[in-house]
């Protein structure tokens with residue numbers, strides 16, 4: 520059975536990439552969490568999808584221009600109000616540190632996506648690996664990125680860390696591409712034009728796992744589970760579990 524991986528936490532119902540969304544994903548039975556990481560002005564790793572905070576918070580501007588303390592002043596409620604179990608803290612921007620401390624208290628896996636395609640964020644790879652290793656969470660982490668140089672950097676630092684290549688378009692022979700760089704997972708968009716049964720079979724033959732993003736209705740979720748891929752990345756945790 521495919522794992523259900525909560526995209527940015529249970530983001531269909533709670534503010535994406537907040538501790539509230541992560542805790543709710545766990546509460547409703549997800550097997551794992553997908554999240555996005557960026558670096559602050561004072562070099563702290565924070566969890567946020569966009570390089571700017573305008574869309575998801577009541578602030579404005581680039582994460583790289585704020586210190587962590589400054590960012591923690593904002594609410595990251597993503598225009599969602601009257602949320603069950605909301606507290607002052609669990610809708611603030613989380614650090615990777617804080618998230619991993621919480622993860623350690625669960626049995627969840629995490630897919631940590633490096634958002635390094637727009638801002639370079641020097642040092643983010645070394646720092647993220649350090650935080651994971653400090654807590655001995657290596658076996659529960661898959662690092663991914665659309666920037667495949669970032670994944671190469673992870674592998675050069677420690678080839679045993681599990682990684683996935685994210686793509687938006689169809690790769691020719693993705694299983695061979697992953698194998699060539701000794702990357703364990705292929706992370707394509709879920710649509711059938713990009714993820715055919717043949718691709719899944721070819722990946723399986725070479726021992727490459729497939730985690731597809733982001734399927735949010737039951738028809739698509741069921742089709743992915745029927746393909747028997749490793750993970751379905753979804754905003755809709757309760758629907759997927761059902």
Ligand code: G3P
Pocket residue numbers: 526553555568632663685706732733752
């Ligand atoms: O990791 C899967 C998915 O999250 C990639 O796209 O833009 O939602 O980060 P995006």
Ligand code: CA
Pocket residue numbers: 553554555632
């Ligand atoms: Ca992501």
